Amino acid sequence: MDHYFANRMHNTQKSFIREILKVTQDTEVISFAGGLPNPDFFPIEELSAASTKAMAEQGRNMLQYSTTEGHGPLREYIAARYAQKGLMVSPDDILITNGSQQGLDLIGKIFLNKGDKMIMERPGYLGAIQAFAMYEAEFLPVPLLADGIDPQVLETTLQNHNPKLFYSVPNFQNPSGVTYSEAARRRTAELLHGRDTIFIEDNPYGELRFAGEDLPSMKSYLGDNTILLGSFAKVVAPGVRLGWICARPEFIDKFIIAKQAADLHSNYLSQCIVAQYLQDNDLDAHLTTIKAAYKKQCDLMTNLMDELFPPEVTFIRPEGGMFLWVTLPEGVSSLKLFEEAAKLKVVFVPGQPFYVDGGGENTLRLNFSNSDEAKIETGITHLAHAIKTLLVKNSSLQPV
Amino acid sequence: MDHYFANRMHNTQKSFIREILKVTQDTEVISFAGGLPNPDFFPIEELSAASTKAMAEQGRNMLQYSTTEGHGPLREYIAARYAQKGLMVSPDDILITNGSQQGLDLIGKIFLNKGDKMIMERPGYLGAIQAFAMYEAEFLPVPLLADGIDPQVLETTLQNHNPKLFYSVPNFQNPSGVTYSEAARRRTAELLHGRDTIFIEDNPYGELRFAGEDLPSMKSYLGDNTILLGSFAKVVAPGVRLGWICARPEFIDKFIIAKQAADLHSNYLSQCIVAQYLQDNDLDAHLTTIKAAYKKQCDLMTNLMDELFPPEVTFIRPEGGMFLWVTLPEGVSSLKLFEEAAKLKVVFVPGQPFYVDGGGENTLRLNFSNSDEAKIETGITHLAHAIKTLLVKNSSLQPV
Known part of the structure; x- marks a missing residue:
């Protein structure tokens, strides 16, 4: 077989x-x-109300095929929320995905040839390991300490292997719960400075901080060489199955091509319901x-x-x-x-x-x-x- | 870059x-x-009513993470509908996808190494060309005649290349509108008999016959060496973004692994709404x-x-x-x-x-x-x- x-x-x-x-x-x-x-x-009742309202007001539209990049109002909401946190990105830099898991798959698809090297935190997120393993990446595990990635091992790994990608969950990591400290973020960014390595900042839990202070996004140190992944699964509900990729335009162009081939576009019914919900409710x-x-x-x-x-x-x-x-x-x-x-x-x-x-x-x-x-x-x-x-x-x- | x-x-x-x-x-x-x-x-009002009902009755469940294979009642509905048309398949043979486009991507993922050969109808469906091109398939184009694929060219192509896959839209093909006649179906099946070539029967339009008589599925001739793709886009609405793969258990096992890595599962909110809609309405x-x-x-x-x-x-x-x-x-x-x-x-x-x-x-x-x-x-x-x-x-x- x-x-x-x-x-x-x-x-x-x-x-x-x-x-x-x-x-x-x-x-x-x-x-x-x-x-x-x-x-x-x-928010069952709120999402049900959003569904009723969106269906009544834009049913013909929300039940038709749609654009690959995703529902405009949803992308604008995400960009505005980044802006609140001090990250200036354009809605055009955002592509809506089927949960952030699809973001991982699309990253594999556009970047990874068989044997390409990428840094994984040790321990690392299993969904990412599975997604990138499908593209036959060579993983370079770097230990996660209590306050972020091990800087010594990171430095030698970067020098010896010049990896294409570095996958990280800097906030309340899955599985370890570890958060990169501010010092660890700065040190990690310094080690990456001047390199081509693309930092994938997966942040599904960032909005769920219940102790301590919010810390700057790795993108605020690394700029264009960062790909941000986000998700509505933990802040609205997993069943809406919506996440996003935020990246520079040259990357988004390729992500759109890969997404078209993968499934044309994300669930539009769900996108319109969530956009309506976010418009009518106070997420904070x-x-x-x-x-x-x-x-x-x-x-x-x-x-x-x-x-x-x-x-x-x-x-x-x-x-x-x-x-x-x-x-x-x-x-x-x-x-x-x-x-x-x-x-x-x-x-x-x-x-x-x-x-x-x-x-x-x-x-x-x-x-x-x-x-x-x-x-x-x-x-x-x-x-x-x-x-x-x-x-x-x-x-x-x-x-x- | x-x-x-x-x-x-x-x-x-x-x-x-x-x-x-x-x-x-x-x-x-x-x-x-x-x-x-x-x-x-x-069916805007009907889908809106289905959403309200499903949210009220199973909101906690439909907004949570779900199984990769998809919503049970939806898979049972699909299997029952195949049975009505004389095709006996188990709900376990069905995996729910994000439209049938994702079915194409998952087929590429589990079957295609770079350079693997596959038959494409000439002209062929563009979404399939894009999906399989991502896996660097070598396409073997076989001309489409007014009543099905050219049997002479098909025969020499099978003999000379022993292709891994054969992608086809036998009913009202996109782009040509061509339907394989009953004779063409039988002849095509005869040529495939005894070969390993997997026939991909993509059937998004099959329910939209407005002239002539329904013809047997290619699976009824070819059995287990067929992968069926279906979609709710044209019979319910594209915005629900739901399709399916129907295949033998050994294939479904691999599709589930690939789907987990690709996006965990299809939109569950949408699956529950569509299942409710199908339960409460007469699709025929x-x-x-x-x-x-x-x-x-x-x-x-x-x-x-x-x-x-x-x-x-x-x-x-x-x-x-x-x-x-x-x-x-x-x-x-x-x-x-x-x-x-x-x-x-x-x-x-x-x-x-x-x-x-x-x-x-x-x-x-x-x-x-x-x-x-x-x-x-x-x-x-x-x-x-x-x-x-x-x-x-x-x-x-x-x-x-």
């Missing part, structure tokens, strides 16, 4: 995370595995509600982890986003912990798939955005129990 | 048709150029209305062409779909005709871009679905005038 398929498919497999998510459809299981926003805060007020809730959920989870996890288990306390990163003692396997925890009906994502070069066997990702207080309390209690059981098993297996 | 981009981008350009469409935004221009359905028949009654209207538009256009075009201009009378194919006398350029007709504020698509190997300079595509009677009357009158003007110019340029 394999002779049918293109070479790029030979080493691919279904997303480990999505397969885990399927297994955990069981409603009795408490899942910290998915990357799902809390549906309690989906909505975000204030979400952020307060996520802060509460994150605080509850980290406080319980402080209290219940053995001291040799460490974790990174995020300032926003949806994820927490846990490190077990060296030699303790998070895959084994997964089995142990599943018996107690609590699941998470083992860290290994986030490492393009292997490693990370003792790490795991927890999602705090999609569980209420009761689930967090029960789930972390059970997880702590599973960790202790595993540590005892492990120590009894040590040679004496 | 070019050194930034992947090799696959070096010979691409923006879609000629979409560029034409931009030029013809002028409301005074009568356009037979686009491939747009008639928006008079978009809706199609009866559309087909009656398109028949009237097509009849008017072809009758006027019979009456007004010079006899040396020929065309194919379609039994459904949205397009008419016109052939000018040998040596008369449809690009020159485009210039002449544009002066009279009527436009169409010159045929050349539909030929992967050049040629077709004297052909053009007319769309009849998106113009009312008044526009068809004025437009065809002006076009006839432009043709006559050009023929006179051409004959005066002939050497005596």
Whole structure:
């Protein structure tokens, strides 16, 4: 059968995370595995009202084929929002995509030949690894420290390999929750200065900061050599399936060609509904509600982890986003912990798939955005129990 | 700048048709150029009601992330509709895509290595040419006759090249309006029998037959070696941006992997709205209305062409779909005709871009679905005038 398929498919497999998510459809299981926003805060009534209004006022238009670059008012909204944050971009620099995942695919399509080198954070976002692996990129993993990418490794990697792309999630990274500090941003930008390497600044969680201060976009240091990716999934709802690419005109021209070939244009019905929703509602007020809730959920989870996890288990306390990163003692396997925890009906994502070069066997990702207080309390209690059981098993297996 | 981009981008350009469409935004221009359905028949109120109902009943679910394969009820509806037409497929064999254009992109992704050979109809669908060109396929053009693909050329092409894929639009093809006769279907299937070549049966217009009888799907002859592509664009509305791939499980597994990497899943909001619409409305009654209207538009256009075009201009009378194919006398350029007709504020698509190997300079595509009677009357009158003007110019340029 394999002779049918293109070479790029030979080493691919279904997303480990999505397969885990399927297994955990069981409603009795408490899942910290998915990357799902809390549906309690989906603006269902507002989106329904926006749909009714848009259909009545522009139904013939919104149900027809549309332009590849996307709905004008939506692109203007995005540009205006960047301007509020001090980034001046034109609506013409924006292409609407099917979630920011499609942005990753289009980047692969227009930039990557087989074997082209690109920097990935270690651990790195799995969706990006999958998208770029399809274009047979050669990944150059650079470790992520608690405040950003490792500058020493970055410097030698840039010098030795002159990579084409550098993929990064500078705010509340998936999976680690790490945010690049201001100093790390400046240092990273200095190391990239004068190079052709294109910095891909993926920022799906940037609007979900619930602690600390907003930091400047990497584009404010790097300018035209940056491609920004954004998404409405976490600020409006994932089901609207809309994201965007923001880049210099020479890149946008190529993205439009690739997008035409890929699917002509993004869902226009959804674009018009979301544009109407954004026009009629106060997104910042909505975000204030979400952020307060996520802060509460994150605080509850980290406080319980402080209290219940053995001291040799460490974790990174995020300032926003949806994820927490846990490190077990060296030699303790998070895959084994997964089995142990599943018996107690609590699941998470083992860290290994986030490492393009292997490693990370003792790490795991927890999602705090999609569980209420009761689930967090029960789930972390059970997880702590599973960790202790595993540590005892492990120590009894040590040679004496 | 070019050194930034992947090799696959070096010979691409923006879609000629979409560029034409931009030029013809002028409301005074009568356009037979686009491939747009008639928006008079978009079920705006019904879709709006479906949106309100779905949001009220399943808002939390329809706004969340979803499965890559697509909304269950929508896949069941599609499988049931195939069953009505005598094709037994499982909902599990169906993957929902962003229009059938994404089906083309995913086919390229999972099957095509650079230089892999595939058969394209000559003339062929431009969206498919663009999608497969991105994967650097080697096209093997086989001429389309009035009743299907040329069997002699097909036979030698299969023997000499053993192509991996064969892309076809057997019903009311875009651009030619040609439908494979029953005899042509059987003959084509016989030639493919015992070969590995995968037949891609793209059928966006199949439900729009307004003359003659429905013919068996190519899959009914070829079985598992067929990939079916379908779309809601022409039967519901393009703006819902939903199509599907129907294929054997081994292929669907790979399509799911490619789709995950491309954009995780299709727009879920739109999938739930369309599923609700299909549950609450009679699609066949809706199609009866559309087909009656398109028949009237097509009849008017072809009758006027019979009456007004010079006899040396020929065309194919379609039994459904949205397009008419016109052939000018040998040596008369449809690009020159485009210039002449544009002066009279009527436009169409010159045929050349539909030929992967050049040629077709004297052909053009007319769309009849998106113009009312008044526009068809004025437009065809002006076009006839432009043709006559050009023929006179051409004959005066002939050497005596």
